Amino acid sequence: MVVGAGPAGLVAAARLASSGAGRVEVLEREQEAGGVLRHCAHGGFGSRSRPRTGPEYAHLLAEAAARAGAVIRTGVTVLDWGASSGAMASPGLPAARVSEAGRGTPDHGGASAAVPPGAGRGVPEGVGGAGGIGLHTVGPEREPVLRVVGPRGHETIAARAVVLATGARERPRTARLVPGTRPAGVYTTGELQQAVHLFGQHIGTRAVVVGAENVSYAAADTVRAAGAEVVALVTEQPRAQVPLCRAQSVRLGRGIALLTDTTVTELLGHGRLSGVRVRHRDGRATVLACDTVVFTGDFIPDHELARRGALVLDAGTRGPAVNGSLHTSRYGVFAAGNVLHAVEPAATAAREGARAAGAVLDFLGTGAGAGWPGPGLALTVEAPLRWIAPNRISPANRPEQYVLRTEVTLRRPALYVRQGGRLLHRERRVPGTALPHRTLTLGAGWHDRVDPEGGQVRVSAEA
Numbered sequence: 169m170v171v172g173a174g175p176a177g178l179v180a181a182a183r184l185a186s187s188g189a190g191r192v193e194v195l196e197r198e199q200e201a202g203g204v205l206r207h208c209a210h211g212g213f214g215s216r217s218r219p220r221t222g223p224e225y226a227h228l229l230a231e232a233a234a235r236a237g238a239v240i241r242t243g244v245t246v247l248d249w250g251a252s253s254g255a256m257a258s259p260g261l262p263a264a265r266v267s268e269a270g271r272g273t274p275d276h277g278g279a280s281a282a283v284p285p286g287a288g289r290g291v292p293e294g295v296g297g298a299g300g301i302g303l304h305t306v307g308p309e310r311e312p313v314l315r316v317v318g319p320r321g322h323e324t325i326a327a328r329a330v331v332l333a334t335g336a337r338e339r340p341r342t343a344r345l346v347p348g349t350r351p352a353g354v355y356t357t358g359e360l361q362q363a364v365h366l367f368g369q370h371i372g373t374r375a376v377v378v379g380a381e382n383v384s385y386a387a388a389d390t391v392r393a394a395g396a397e398v399v400a401l402v403t404e405q406p407r408a409q410v411p412l413c414r415a416q417s418v419r420l421g422r423g424i425a426l427l428t429d430t431t432v433t434e435l436l437g438h439g440r441l442s443g444v445r446v447r448h449r450d451g452r453a454t455v456l457a458c459d460t461v462v463f464t465g466d467f468i469p470d471h472e473l474a475r476r477g478a479l480v481l482d483a484g485t486r487g488p489a490v491n492g493s494l495h496t497s498r499y500g501v502f503a504a505g506n507v508l509h510a511v512e513p514a515a516t517a518a519r520e521g522a523r524a525a526g527a528v529l530d531f532l533g534t535g536a537g538a539g540w541p542g543p544g545l546a547l548t549v550e551a552p553l554r555w556i557a558p559n560r561i562s563p564a565n566r567p568e569q570y571v572l573r574t575e576v577t578l579r580r581p582a583l584y585v586r587q588g589g590r591l592l593h594r595e596r597r598v599p600g601t602a603l604p605h606r607t608l609t610l611g612a613g614w615h616d617r618v619d620p621e622g623g624q625v626r627v628s629a630e631a
């Protein structure tokens with residue numbers, strides 16, 4: 169059972185279904201598969217040699233999953249976890265039905281994606297492979313059970329394995345604690361893109377975009393595509409979090425101001441937004457007149473389901489803690505994509521989906537009663553690094569690589585991996601500058617040098 173039909177979930181499903189994992193279902197709360205890609209109208213997805221728009225790439229992935237034999241059920245929300253194996257209908261839920269994914273039960277509800285013509289089997293371009301695992305026995309070993317609601321009402325579904333691929337969301341204005349009135353015209357990028365690209369709604373005439381990372385520039389493009397003017401990009405950072413050439417072409421070529429070291433301190437207006445008050449780090453303040461503001465970035469993993477399932481969350485990422493093969497702390501439950509670490513490129517989510525599928529196949533092949541890896545050693549970061557994923561080390565589960573983020577700009581940083589006083593690894597990153605909203609990677613070659621009894625492993629960055 170795969171929860172979420174974004175790139176991570178769709179690639180996991182394609183790999184599982186094409187590898188004979190039994191019945192594979194993808195549960196998706198939206199009416200269409202594709203996740204965030206559905207409303208990313210810009211290009212830049214898929215392989216470098218053949219970049220596609222978000223909707224094109226989403227279609228390709230959904231097509232591959234369906235062709236491989238996965239059943240994609242849209243309009244189906246996973247609400248909670250049920251009580252252990254046996255798949256008994258929950259007494260609290262009306263008209264609950266029981267189906268057992270992965271066991272050949274033919275009965276299923278919800279809308280299923282049609283298999284589009286001309287699609288091939290397997291994983292499409294731009295998607296990486298998976299690796300093997302070793303398992304360690306810990307209890308209790310109970311197959312996961314999901315409570316879901318969809319077009320046919322409530323169901324309780326037992327699965328031999330679950331891949332959580334629920335993605336990430338931007339924190340809205342309220343979660344960012346921005347003071348002021350509560351006017352209309354306040355969006356996140358996701359809301360803006362859906363309004364413009366999916367529903368063709370009018371969004372206003374003058375917009376301030378809060379943030380200066382890739383997603384902020386995508387939001388500015390969407391504002392312009394909707395026929396509105398971008399007043400400015402406003403960031404608390406000292407510089408844009410994109411390559412200099414991109415920032416300059418937007419600033420000089422399109423005449424969009426970039427206000428750095430600047431915070432939005434208040435929203436103004438009754439009924440409709442009339443402006444945002446901003447303050448520079450040096451104390452200067454002004455009001456930018458606008459009827460639309462878009463809060464971009466500041467992503468948080470969509471971890472509600474993981475929390476409800478009492479999965480251990482990592483303090484840095486705030487997503488489920490996972491080892492290198494993407495096992496979570498809960499028996500039979502794997503996690504992949506942005507739920508692990510908030511927003512990374514779609515190709516990373518897709519790679520993780522494929523990797524989780526590989527681990528599920530090993531798990532099912534070994535037999536679901538064979539055990540589950542122990543919690544492993546904690547892998548943590550030191551400031552100014554913010555998080556690292558995967559973030560648990562178990563000896564038999566070496567990842568392909570680690571992804572991590574820094575809080576501040578670091579010029580030519582070297583990454584150090586230490587256990588106790590012992591230096592396990594040192595790596596200088598190329599290209600030279602690490603930016604707060606850009607992916608940093610760390611190789612996993614040092615994995616074999618970890619002492620399983622040696623306590624937590626820490627990663628630091630030194631310029």
Ligand SMILES: Cc1cc2nc3c(=O)[nH]c(=O)nc-3n(C[C@H](O)[C@H](O)[C@H](O)COP(=O)(O)OP(=O)(O)OC[C@H]3O[C@@H](n4cnc5c(N)ncnc54)[C@H](O)[C@@H]3O)c2cc1C
Nearest residue numbers: 172174175176197203204212246334335505506513514517
């Ligand atoms: C504005 C924007 C622009 C971007 N531009 C690019 C780009 O140019 N290039 C690039 O490579 N990447 C880009 N990305 C990043 C990319 O879109 C994501 O990395 C990718 O979509 C993550 O895939 P995912 O499968 O982890 O999650 P998502 O795509 O978020 O999919 C998660 C899915 O899970 C579903 N779900 C969640 N909870 C439940 C539940 N309880 N029950 C049922 N379903 C559930 C959601 O509805 C969603 O469909 C962009 C992201 C944004 C926001």
